[in-house]
Amino acid sequence: xxxxxxxxxxxxxxxxxxxxxxxxxxxxDDPLAADAPAYYSDRVCSLLGRHGDxxxxxxxxxxxxxxxxxxxxxLARREQLLTAGAAxxxxxxxVGDAVRWWQEQSEAAATRPGRASxxxxxxxxxxxxxxxxxxxxxxxxxxQTQAAAAVGGWxxxxxxxxxxxxxxxxxxxxxxxxxxxxxxxxINFYAPEHVPLISAAFDRCTRGEPYDVQLDxxxxxxxxxxxxxxxxxxxxxxxxxxxxxxxxxxxxQRRREDELRAQIEIIAxxxxxxxxxxxxxxxxxxxILTLPLLGNIDAARATHIMERLLAEVTRTxxxxxxxxxxxxxxxxxxxxxxxxxxxxxxDLLGARGVLCGLQPAIAESLTSLGLDLAGVVTYRNLHExxxxxxxxxxxxxxxxxxxxxxxxxx
Numbered sequence: 101x102x103x104x105x106x107x108x109x110x111x112x113x114x115x116x117x118x119x120x121x122x123x124x125x126x127x128x129d130d131p132l133a134a135d136a137p138a139y140y141s142d143r144v145c146s147l148l149g150r151h152g153d154x155x156x157x158x159x160x161x162x163x164x165x166x167x168x169x170x171x172x173x174x175l176a177r178r179e180q181l182l183t184a185g186a187a188x189x190x191x192x193x194x195v196g197d198a199v200r201w202w203q204e205q206s207e208a209a210a211t212r213p214g215r216a217s218x219x220x221x222x223x224x225x226x227x228x229x230x231x232x233x234x235x236x237x238x239x240x241x242x243x244q245t246q247a248a249a250a251v252g253g254w255x256x257x258x259x260x261x262x263x264x265x266x267x268x269x270x271x272x273x274x275x276x277x278x279x280x281x282x283x284x285x286x287i288n289f290y291a292p293e294h295v296p297l298i299s300a301a302f303d304r305c306t307r308g309e310p311y312d313v314q315l316d317x318x319x320x321x322x323x324x325x326x327x328x329x330x331x332x333x334x335x336x337x338x339x340x341x342x343x344x345x346x347x348x349x350x351x352x353q354r355r356r357e358d359e360l361r362a363q364i365e366i367i368a369x370x371x372x373x374x375x376x377x378x379x380x381x382x383x384x385x386x387x388i389l390t391l392p393l394l395g396n397i398d399a400a401r402a403t404h405i406m407e408r409l410l411a412e413v414t415r416t417x418x419x420x421x422x423x424x425x426x427x428x429x430x431x432x433x434x435x436x437x438x439x440x441x442x443x444x445x446x447d448l449l450g451a452r453g454v455l456c457g458l459q460p461a462i463a464e465s466l467t468s469l470g471l472d473l474a475g476v477v478t479y480r481n482l483h484e485x486x487x488x489x490x491x492x493x494x495x496x497x498x499x500x501x502x503x504x505x506x507x508x509x510x
Contacts, residue, residue: 118223119143123158125215126208131177132170134159147202147224149195166192166199180218184210190225201226252347256283258306259341269347272327274319291316291324298329305331305343314350326354381412387419388489390482394427402438406445413451420489421446424482426457431465443476454478456485 122139136158145154148164165173169191180187186207192199206220252269256262263283270279273289281289283302290298294315301311312330319325331345384390391409413421423439425431431439439455446453456479458466466473479485 118221119147120219120221121161122220123161123218125211126158126177126181126218127215128178128181131181132158132162132174134162144222147195147200147222148193164193164195166194168192177218180206180208181216184208184216200224201229250349254286254345254347256343256345257341258343272319272325272347272349273317274321274323276320279320289317289319291318302331302343305333306340308333308340314354325349326351381408383416383418384422384486385490385493387417387493388422388486389413389416389418389420390422390424390486392424392427396430397428397435397438399434399438402435402442406438406442409442410445410449413446413449419451419493421451421453422482422485422489423453423455424457424485425455425459425462426482428462429459431462433469433471436466436469436471440471440473440476447475452477452489454485454489456480456482 120141121144124137124139126133126136134157138156138158138160140148140154140156140160144161145151148154148160150160154160162170173189173191176187176189186205189204189206191202191204193202194200201224202222203225204220204222206218208216208218210216250268250272252272253266254269255264257264261283263281263286265273265275265279265281265286270277273279275281287295287299287302294317297313298315301313305311310330310332312328314326314328317325317327326349328348328350329345331343333340334342334344336342380392382390382392389409389412391405393405397405409421412418423442425439443453443455454477458478479488
């Protein structure tokens with residue numbers, strides 16, 4: 101009668117996709133006895149890759165049990181036989197060259213002192229295990245990626261107004277494990293001056309407008325952090341049901357940007373100071389400015405020189421600006437053109453620009469370039485230029501005459 105009932109149960113379970121086996125006369129001292137009698141349904145034989153005659157002993161199943169799982173199964177089976185209770189196990193079996201996972205639910209029943217029988221239903225869960233492993237790996241990868249990038253995620257269910265934080269978001273807020281915020285509480289983490297900004301952004305998002313802001317929060321431990329918070333609306337069947345977002349700590353990035361900005365400002369100030377030092381404008385006499393020029397003069401430097409010199413001529417109301425070229429060794433067409441423009445610009449301000457200290461090579465360059473030198477006054481050195489300018493200042497100009505009207509020639 102028991103065998104008939106088992107056969108009926110086996111047929112019913114076969115339709116549900118599970119297999120049945122029975123082990124008889126097992127003892128707790130040897131729960132995996134290979135010679136103990138056994139019964140295997142056709143589906144068990146199929147799962148084992150066996151067809152035809154299958155030896156009706158525990159050894160048939162034991163031979164397929166993965167060697168690395170035998171000790172774990174033996175201990176579980178021994179405990180089950182001692183208590184004559186139910187058990188649920190997952191273990192690997194070898195089917196040909198393949199490794200498959202079985203899930204077994206079994207129950208032991210005492211048959212005589214120290215002995216028991218066991219009925220089990222098993223099903224192949226290899227594909228399920230693979231899917232679970234893929235999900236586990238994806239979740240773990242997501243957690244590790246979030247931690248590495250200091251990026252957390254969050255979600256708001258608009259139907260219930262429930263807020264969900266990922267572990268990384270909770271960590272970035274320095275909140276204790278298991279901390280569950282609500283929407284209002286999440287917003288109140290922001291610095292007081294930023295609460296209105298994030299509140300307005302979230303409110304717009306509930307009406308379908310995404311946002312991406314950079315604001316400050318105050319963590320559970322009282323630390324101020326600079327964060328990027330972004331939210332996007334999510335629609336189901338055309339209805340806005342959720343808001344998904346990211347939360348990223350950019351405190352260190354902001355610190356590096358501030359340091360870089362400060363360094364750039366320092367470099368700019370140093371560059372300005374260097375330019376000032378490389379373009380010294382000296383008031384050598386009342387109403388006389390002298391500008392010693394050294395090295396190469398490119399377009400950028402020429403522009404800077406012109407701006408400084410014209411500003412000083414205006415500020416000091418100078419009547420003469422002497423450009424001393426003693427330290428200039430070479431002069432190309434562009435540089436020469438800049439110098440002549442500078443002289444004429446000084447003239448337009450009502451002063452007189454003069455050149456001095458031209459080396460032979462510079463004089464040759466100016467004549468060979470074919471530039472218009474009409475009206476340009478030059479002297480051999482700074483001493484001579486100063487003498488002529490002082491003499492011109494001391495001469496009494498005719499009524500209504502300008503400084504340009506005063507001759508600087510002997």
